[in-house]
Amino acid sequence: xxQLVESGGDVVRPGGSLRLSxxxxxxxxxxxxxxWVRQAPGKGLEWVSDINWNGGRTNYEDxxxxxxxxxxxxxxxxxxxxxxxxxxxDTAFYYCARRADFGGVYSFDYWGQGTxxxxxx
Amino acid sequence: DIxxxxxxxxxxxxxGDRVTITCRASQSIRNHLNWYQQKPGKAPNxxxxxxxxxxxxxxxxxxxxxxxxxxxxxxxxxxxxxxATYYCHQSYLxxxxxxxxxxxxxx
Numbered sequence: 379x380x381q382l383v384e385s386g387g388d389v390v391r392p393g394g395s396l397r398l399s400x401x402x403x404x405x406x407x408x409x410x411x412x413x414w415v416r417q418a419p420g421k422g423l424e425w426v427s428d429i430n431w432n433g434g435r436t437n438y439e440d441x442x443x444x445x446x447x448x449x450x451x452x453x454x455x456x457x458x459x460x461x462x463x464x465x466x467x468d469t470a471f472y473y474c475a476r477r478a479d480f481g482g483v484y485s486f487d488y489w490g491q492g493t494x495x496x497x498x499x
Numbered sequence: 500d501i502x503x504x505x506x507x508x509x510x511x512x513x514x515g516d517r518v519t520i521t522c523r524a525s526q527s528i529r530n531h532l533n534w535y536q537q538k539p540g541k542a543p544n545x546x547x548x549x550x551x552x553x554x555x556x557x558x559x560x561x562x563x564x565x566x567x568x569x570x571x572x573x574x575x576x577x578x579x580x581x582x583a584t585y586y587c588h589q590s591y592l593x594x595x596x597x598x599x600x601x602x603x604x605x606x
Contacts, residue, residue, distance in 0.1 A: 423586050425595040437593045483549040484590040485533040489542035
C-alpha cells in the first residue's frame with residue numbers, strides 16, 4: 379500500500395525557517411518524481427515545487443523561488459522541503475504528492491495527509 | 500503561467516442528478532489535464548488523468564472530456580459521497596496550476 383506521511387509543520391514567526399519531511403513507503407521511491415502542493419485554510423490548491431526521480435531537476439512556483447528548496451534522499455525514501463524567509467502568506471497545509479507519468483501526462487496519484495505550517499508573530 | 504478557470508465555483512444538486520463542471524485553460528494544454536476530488540479535512544484524490552482516463556478504483560459515473568483549452572468533468576448520477584470540491588489541474592507546463600475549485604453541495 380502506497381503511503382506518504384508528512385511531518386515538520388509548526389508555528390513559526392515571519393522570516394523564520396522550517397523543514398518539512400515526507401516519508402514514502404509501499405512503492406519504489408526512486409521510480410517517481412515528487413511534488414509539494416499547499417492549501418491555505420479554506421482556499422484552493424497551489425502547486426509549490428517538483429523534483430525528478432534523482433533530484434537532478436527541480437522546479438518552483440514563482441512566489442517561493444529563492445526561499446524554498448526541495449530535495450530527496452532515495453536511500454531513506456524521503457522527500458523534503460526547506461522553507462526559509464517564511465511569510466504570512468505561506469500559511470497552509472502542505473501535502474507531498476507522488477507524480478505519476480501516464481504516457482507523458484503527469485498527475486498526482488497519491489497524496490499524504492498534509493502538515494500545517496502557520497506563519498504568525 | 501497557464502491560468503485554469505473552473506465554472507461554476509459552486510453548484511447545488513440532488514442525488515441522482517447529472518452535473519457537469521467546466522475547466523478552461525488560458526492556452527492549449529493538449530490533454531495534460533487532471534481532475535481531483537477533495538472532501539473536507541482530507542487530501543485530494545485523483546479521479547481523471549490525461550483529460551479522459553479514469554483512475555483505477557474510481558466509479559464509472561465520473562467522466563472526463565476535452566482537449567486543447569476546454570475540458571469537462573461529468574458525474575452521471577450523483578451519489579451522496581460525491582458531494583465535495585473538485586479541482587482541475589494542468590501538467591502541460593512544469594509550473595503546474597490548479598483551477599480555483601468547484602464546490603458541489605446537496606440541494
